[in-house]
Amino acid sequence: MLVFNFLNLFGRYCILMGRTFSRPERLRMYWKQYVKEMSALGVNSIGIVLLISFFIGAVICIQMKLNIQSPWMPRWVSGYTTREIMLLEFSSSIMCLILAGKVGSNIASELGTMRVTQQIDALDIMGINSAAYLILPKILGLLTLMPVLVIFANGMGFVGAYATAYIGHILSPDDLTLGLQHQFNQWFVWMSIIKSEFFAFIIASVSSYCGYSVEGGSVEVGDASTSAVVSSSVLILFSDVFLTNLLS
Amino acid sequence: MIEVKNLHKSFGDREVLKGIDATFENGKTNLIIGQSGSGKTVLMKNLVGLFDPTEGEVLYDGRNFVTMSKEERIAMRREMGMIFQSAALFDSLSVLENVMFPLDMFSKMTHRERVKRAQACLDRVGLIQAQDKFPGEISGGMQKRVAIARAIVLNPKYLFCDEPNSGLDPKTSLVIDELLHGITEDFNMTTIINTHDMNSVMGIGDNILFIYNGEKEWVGDKTMVMESTNEKLNDLVFASDLFKKVKAAYVKR
16 A cells, blocks of 8 residues: 555656646746756855854854864864865755755745736636646746855855964964865766755755645645655655665 | 536535536626525636536536546636635735736736736726735725636636635625626626625626525526525525515515
């Protein structure tokens, strides 16, 4: 029964995605939506991404210095491990988990409310492919802005690490710089971006599915919002395992 | 003209529509009335294709909507306008943008022509002064009027209204009724209205279909309602004491 339910759910998700990735009726209107969604989902998330990245960068640096650094270790080890953690996991996986909460609930509640207030029915009656018009710009908007968010997260994480050096005097800025530059592997940046693009697709598409398929009223919209965040987060964690294995 | 032939609709084991036959005429205000849960909204959703009937035909001027391909249905839907119970305006768009939306999507007009056309429709419903407001800033009655303007902006041949007077005061309901009746005559549309509002029945019911428990129970017009001896119809239309007295006085006369 569980397998049947899963296959049923997956089938309906695939059908919705099939409708979503179909030819737009009028490109100009989709372009307007795309720009709007880039702003709503991507640009409006920059603040929270910068804030969290700053503190996570600072905290990672402090933890590395206090727990790993020893007289037997080179002085650059704290900076080096901070960089690796930021690049490999934080800027893609952890940041996307945070975005699953912010963006995922936003998408699900917006589409869910449109469903229960019959705005989606109104689009269908007009002869518009409501799935494509509403969901495609969200997916493309988030996919477009995600690499920018990843770069910002990395950059701000390093700023946070430097803050511990310059303001907190936890370690010397020179040691941190040396660690951040030590054996830098450019592929890790690409890996982080590739992973985050997969996660962006999961967040936008799964949350859209949860919101678009709401039936009922405000309680169901709330449930859809919760379900969007939980499902996206679980799928991000699962796919992180496979992607890390595949890309490393 | 829209014809419905032997329309059945079931959800699982529950049969909601049990073989409805009806004709909705051109240039007339056709009303579907019935108690809550009688199947009015399901019938309308079958007419516009939001539900697919289990059995039966829906003919738009002879074209069977049920058997149409996806592309034909999309093209057909551009000949339809619909006003939802909740007005269903797009929250993020202004009143003018809401009315312009179908034009933006489907017409080849220039921006200036689209604005002019949308303003003409807003003028028709008496809301030109509210064009820059957002749906959240206007009253329920005004939202319904904006929905009417949006529904007629592409000059549809068929207009569907799902309980357009729900949640409105009697005076605003009369305004909406008059507006729908006037638009139907002006544009020679086939208008179908789902309603509970007995003022609408007596005021604009050119052709009335009464559904009871998923079946066609009675068909007539507003003058025939007064003379009807159908108990189920009388129970619904003349449910209040005031309407009972009106009916009794009419019969006595």
